[in-house]
Amino acid sequence: MARVATWVAVAYLLVGAAASRAELGHAAPWLPPVVQAATWLGQFHMFNEPRPYASALRIEATRGGMTTRVSAPALYPALRTEGPGYLRSRFLREPSRVARLAADVCARVAPRPDAVRLWLERRARLPAEPAPGDVDLGRYACEP
Amino acid sequence: MRAGFCAAQAVELARQAVQVVDAGRHPGVNFGSGLLHLSDGLRVPAGALWLPWGVSAAGLAWLAWGGPRARRGLPAWGLGQVTLWAGGGWEINAPERVALWAACALWLGLAGEDPRAPGREDPWPRRFVRVWLVGMYGMAGMMKLHEPGWWDGTILAQALVDPWMGGSAAGAWMASQGSLCAALGRLVVAFELFAPVALLVPRWNPWALAAGVAFHLGVGAFLSVGTLGWTVLACYPVALSPTAWAALRARGTA
Numbered sequence: 001m002a003r004v005a006t007w008v009a010v011a012y013l014l015v016g017a018a019a020s021r022a023e024l025g026h027a028a029p030w031l032p033p034v035v036q037a038a039t040w041l042g043q044f045h046m047f048n049e050p051r052p053y054a055s056a057l058r059i060e061a062t063r064g065g066m067t068t069r070v071s072a073p074a075l076y077p078a079l080r081t082e083g084p085g086y087l088r089s090r091f092l093r094e095p096s097r098v099a100r101l102a103a104d105v106c107a108r109v110a111p112r113p114d115a116v117r118l119w120l121e122r123r124a125r126l127p128a129e130p131a132p133g134d135v136d137l138g139r140y141a142c143e144p
Numbered sequence: 145m146r147a148g149f150c151a152a153q154a155v156e157l158a159r160q161a162v163q164v165v166d167a168g169r170h171p172g173v174n175f176g177s178g179l180l181h182l183s184d185g186l187r188v189p190a191g192a193l194w195l196p197w198g199v200s201a202a203g204l205a206w207l208a209w210g211g212p213r214a215r216r217g218l219p220a221w222g223l224g225q226v227t228l229w230a231g232g233g234w235e236i237n238a239p240e241r242v243a244l245w246a247a248c249a250l251w252l253g254l255a256g257e258d259p260r261a262p263g264r265e266d267p268w269p270r271r272f273v274r275v276w277l278v279g280m281y282g283m284a285g286m287m288k289l290h291e292p293g294w295w296d297g298t299i300l301a302q303a304l305v306d307p308w309m310g311g312s313a314a315g316a317w318m319a320s321q322g323s324l325c326a327a328l329g330r331l332v333v334a335f336e337l338f339a340p341v342a343l344l345v346p347r348w349n350p351w352a353l354a355a356g357v358a359f360h361l362g363v364g365a366f367l368s369v370g371t372l373g374w375t376v377l378a379c380y381p382v383a384l385s386p387t388a389w390a391a392l393r394a395r396g397t398a
Contacts, residue, residue, distance in 0.1 A: 042286030085175025
């Protein structure tokens with residue numbers, strides 16, 4: 001086991017050295033170069049980044065010139081502990097999926113609206129943090 | 145390990161029962177976009193998901209029962225789980241990945257059991273669990289080391305007040321204590337960086353695992369991360385060094 005661990009450690013450091021040459025090893029300039037080289041794998045970010053805001057989905061349905069708010073959690077209740085699927089960044093990144101959501105809102109809201117507009121509300125997570133402001137996800141006409 | 149794994153996965157199955165109901169709630173829109181966008185084309189109807197859920201539950205029961213049935217129970221549990229993941233839009237998160245690794249270790253243990261020599265120790269499950277834990281803690285520690293938000297406690301504070309992951313009154317109080325969050329954040333980084341080394345050194349191995357128990361219990365107390373911590377803790381007895389096991393047995397018989 002010790003021999004295997006040594007070989008793996010040597011291989012890890014060699015790959016890290018090659019990665020540094022490719023200018024991948026400068027993600028954390030406050031760390032000493034030796035620590036940077038030994039922890040090059042830490043440059044891959046998965047779930048460790050700060051999340052700058054808490055988000056919520058705001059749905060506005062327009063019918064005959066009148067705009068009303070539709071509750072997203074009431075329309076799409078989330079039972080899973082991970083939170084509502086419509087707030088996942090992977091979902092919101094794809095315009096075609098957001099358009100599909102808008103079409104589904106059109107079908108679910110009664111009476112059927114003429115158009116729906118989706119907003120991503122962005123609120124500060126901690127009191128000291130600034131609120132980054134809402135993002136307009138687009139206005140979608142409801143096909144009859 | 146088998147008992148701990150079965151207990152953790154039984155809780156996970158109860159959670160997945162809710163997920164099966166949830167999968168049928170929004171038939172018009174698919175929020176899942178996980179693995180290779182497989183959920184665009186491969187999605188199991190919500191009603192049909194009760195079948196793999198049942199297969200998984202039966203497999204887990206066989207696994208818990210032990211004996212020759214355990215070897216059939218584990219693949220049945222795995223098959224049901226993979227189908228459930230497909231039905232949930234292939235959203236394979238950390239608890240699912242951890243369960244998969246733990247199942248691999250368990251399978252190695254079951255496959256290595258020699259009925260002619262009961263009690264004979266097979267080294268492969270221990271090797272596998274150690275390599276997995278070293279990789280998991282090491283990668284997580286290195287990522288956190290490169291992220292200043294872990295040094296000043298911002299990320300921990302954000303997690304503690306997260307509407308889905310955190311939100312307890314104690315967690316909200318902790319999030320308001322900047323220096324406490326910074327100290328805990330640094331402690332987490334220190335544990336995740338030094339645990340991989342300590343796990344492989346026989347003398348430090350029990351201390352690394354004891355620190356790991358405190359770490360996972362602490363996370364579980366303040367953050368809702370499902371059965372992840374329990375599944376990892378179920379694997380800890382396998383990662384304990386043979387000398388520490390012998391010392392524990394000797395203390396138990398004395």
